[in-house]
Amino acid sequence: MTCTDAQVRLAMRERTKGRTQEQSAVKANIKSRKTVAKYEELEQLPSEVQQPRAYRTRDDPFSDYWPKVEQMLAAAPELEAKTLFEWLCEQQPDKYQEGQLRTLQRRIAEWRAIHLAQIAVLAQVHRPGEILQTDGTWLTELGATIAGESFKHVLIHSVLPYSNWEWGVVAQSESLLAYQRALQVTLFNLGAVPVYHQTDNSSAVTHSLSASDELGREYNLAYLALLKHYGMQPRTIHVGSPEENGDIEAANGALKQALRQHLLLRSSSDFASVTDYEHFIAQVMTRRNERRRERLAEELAVMKPLTVPPLESYQECRVRVGRGSMIRVQHNAYSVPTSLIGQMVIVHIHEWHLEVYFRRNLMAKMPRLVGQNQYQLNYRHLVDSLLRKPGGFRDYRYREALFPTVVFRQAWEILNQWHSPRKADLIYLRIVHWAAHTLESDVEAALKRLLESPETWDDTDVERLIKSPSPAIPQLATSSVNLAQYDALLREVNDDSA
DSSP states (O other): OOOOHHHHHHHHHHHHTTOOHHHHHHHTTOSOHHHHHHHHHHTOOHHHHOOOOOSOSSOOTTTTTHHHHHHHHHHOTTOOHHHHHHHHHHHOTTTOOGGGHHHHHHHHHHHHHHHOOOOOOOOOOOOTTSEEEEEEEEOGGGOOEETTEEOOOEEEEEEOTTTOOEEEEEESSOOHHHHHHHHHHHHHHHTEEOSEEEEOSOTTTEEESSTTSTTOEEEOHHHHHHHHHHTOEEEEOOTTOGGGGHHHHHHHHHHHHHHHHHHHHHTOOEESSHHHHHHHHHHHHHHHHHTTHHHHHHHHHHSEEOOSOOOOSSEEEEEEOOTTSEEEETTEEEEOOGGGTTOEEEEEEOSSEEEEEETTEEEEEEEOOOSSSOEEOOHHHHHHHHHHSGGGSTTOTTGGGGOOSHHHHHHHHHHHHHSOHHHHHHHHHHHHHHHHHSOHHHHHHHHHHHHTSSSOOOHHHHHHHHTOOOOOOOOOOOOOOOHHHHHHHHHHHHHHHO
């Protein structure tokens, strides 16, 4: 029978106490006395007696094609077992079936273990106060919403590898501006500065020296200026070696899991504002950092104190407003008031928005776009120009931005059915003009009412509904107050007290 080393040891111990072989077998839960006698005679344990099996229990179904499979693996080691199995099924459809895939996977795993060398992960020694690692990790998968709307965002996450102390800020992309804000917030939370700041080869901090990266990557000058301000030295990982950033990568996963759990405890993933959401994340990180106080103290003891002021939280650029009342910032187009056409303006680029200044006057503020060749157009900036040139509306490059909501588009489409193109465009532009100079919500409500009506309508009907008389405010009757009554009351009180 089969028994374990522990059972045999117990049986032999019982034999030294004078127990019989049968008694020893019962004590060790060995069913046969003969098993005790066997190992007593051998003076060996079961693991010492067993020999590895050197024979197959069944025929190898892949023996005929295995030399060819080995050649293919040697030429392309990244080939997966499933791909090779599908190829074998094409070669011999009558010989190979779906249930044999696992057998081939074991054979290929054994071949790789014997023939394919791998790059070992080299554990690093972390010294206190030496390095701060930063990386961007997307949190959209957590399902957090802002005022009920989906929220696409990334967390710029920083970690001290020695103590695992962490901090981070929410951003809409891995831009240099986001890294700057995250680094400043992290350093001012620490109150100290490590020697190195390590990142991956993100385009936020590095750029390629050639189109194909063959000449390597170099640091962006603005990123070097940021680190110089705080007295830190840059460090990056090698291209294609994410394991060199292992500490921050592991911290990303752990923080995501912690945030997911706290969202479950909160019973809601919706937040009133981005600020409230950032406060929630900060609370989670603060709780996690409580357990790292002792090792953080070791790091702070050897770090340089933070003595410099923070940099501005925005980047600044000067651009000229084009004839179309548009400016281009970071490869994207934005509309501005037409009064600025031809003027040089200063744009403050924040993480979430842009501010346009003309001679220190704030002229416009709009959300910042992420990516390239996109546009952000405010119909209020251009509707007056379009009214003067209504023929330019139908083929306007940014016409879609002139439909504030779906209701406005539906109104234009039905006007197109009733009128000629020029007249339909002119009526619609007058309606948009009303939306720009009154309340957009009032115009939208008027359009909803008119769209439900079977009769034709135009901009005058919208104007009539917007200017419908307000309900009269009731007049309250005024009453006169006789102060002599109060004087008589006061005399009575004084007489009673006397």
